[in-house]
Amino acid sequence: MGNGRQMGQPLYAADREDFREIVRLVRPGARVLDVGCGSGELLQLLRDEKQIDGRGIEIGAEGVSACLAKGLAVIQGDADRDLAEYPPMSFDYAILSQTLQAVRAPKEVLSNLLRLAERAIVSFPNFGHWRVRMSLLTTGRMPDTRSLPIPWYETPNIHLCTLRDFTELCAELNLRIEASSAVSPTHPARSIDCQSPLENWRSESALFLLSRKSAATAVTHRPGDLFA
């Protein structure tokens, strides 16, 4: 999970615009965990532009090695297995950039992100985008679009969702959507109303800034149960 930015084909091609929007959202000097940090470009960008105290998790050894060469603190691990060990609220932000769709248990991962950090920044390719819908409708085959270019039998994306699916999951997990934007490889990010059905057609990829609505209603998570 999250080796997409490390080698070869990206999970999704809009990384750069994605990164720019994330850098815009993050508060200077914050403590940041980047889950699926690849070879560390985003952490480096955040360090250089926002002076963050950053940590990363990356599944591939070469990616971790590249991160260490950049002076970043990164552990080899994956989102499904290794988030539970972090103490609650050890970070200001947990970032999951274009990785949610590749994890085994997205709901647990999302819960965990908002357990270990005050805010989560999550981006994913929107399966409700018109290109995806058209591709499936016209060809009758799994979508082959610029944002999802890998054939179904090779793609690491095992839990694709639409904008609507995601906002419903946020509601179920009692998460507050503080900001949402549409990102694409060709256009700068633009703020969107994530509840709008039109945006579910228009947004190629979506990026959310999330927090918990209140501690009292927070989904409790037993540390260690991902290892059971």
Add this chain to the structure above:
Amino acid sequence: MTVLSSPRPDQTEGVLRLNQPLCLDSGQVLREVDIAYCTYGRLNADRSNAVLICHALTGDQYVASTNPVTGRAGWWPVMVGPGRTFDTDRYFIISTNVLGGCMGSTGPSSIDPDTGQPFGLSFPVITIADMARAQAQLVSQLGIETLFCVAGGSMGGMQALEWARANPDRMYACVLLATAPRHSAQNIAFHEVGRQAIMADPDWRGGDYARLGVRPEKGLAVARMAAHITYLSEPALQRKFGRELQRDGLSWGFDADFQVESYLRHQGAAFVDRFDANSYLYITRALDYFDLAQAAGGKLVDALRPAAEVRFCVLSFSSDWLYPTSESRVIVRALNAAGARASFVEIESDKGHDAFLLDEPIMRAALNGFLDAAGTARGL
């Protein structure tokens, strides 16, 4: 302090007498303790560039200079030297022979000042923490308050972990290679085989062989042979030796027919020339007693919590079955839970536990990056 020699202007080796008695975990006290050590590079003006490299079970202080016993160029020359990962142009490298060792540090073959005879089994049982305690005292006597880094592989990594537990404010960074936070049942079991082999040798003489002028070479060689298997991976052994024979045809006897037998016999024979049997007993015991969490009520995270400000780099090797990746992950989880700045990579290698001693490009790249970033942050 006796400086025995200076092979090069930026290298020294010597033996230092600790200026106070060493209180051991066992409750016993060693009154006179010598620690043999080597240094490489130069200590900077503000004494902030010192790196302590800790050796493994059968290593010694000759990390990157000629070992006078074997004539070999140290045990880690690929990693330590000018322009290397542990760059002697940038860092002042210190390596010691562990307490209990047999290369000049006080150990069971040393003379007991009370009797004038070799200690033998009257030497107190020591621990990894006792080794680190002696090192800390030596570092102090060298006039160094804070180390830039404490690094080690295998048992060396355990000493580095113990440093992080006991002296986190005296170190900036910590490198842990192919190591574990405690000895497993399997680890203890293999060591017990080795110890029993030594003690079964009639020349061991209840540990009193030095006074009686004999050496339990056969037992020590068998101990080494058994241990050596645990340092290699099955695929590496298979690739190197397979079922290849030493000569044409079988001997139909118990000579070393197979190349792997001959190799192990050679490993055993070469080892007894440079190692003391009682040191082997004491150091393997120290390893077996090692359980970092124990000092903190059984919770590793509590043992490492004081080290939250230390930068850690943890590396494991995929084919290491002595201290497998799962053990390194236990350390990394505890470091994360403690809020420490930890980096971790499992390096793909089929060379088994001993991979950390070899030239592994990914290990070098990862360590170069880690040390360079830490050094820069430290102003070195």
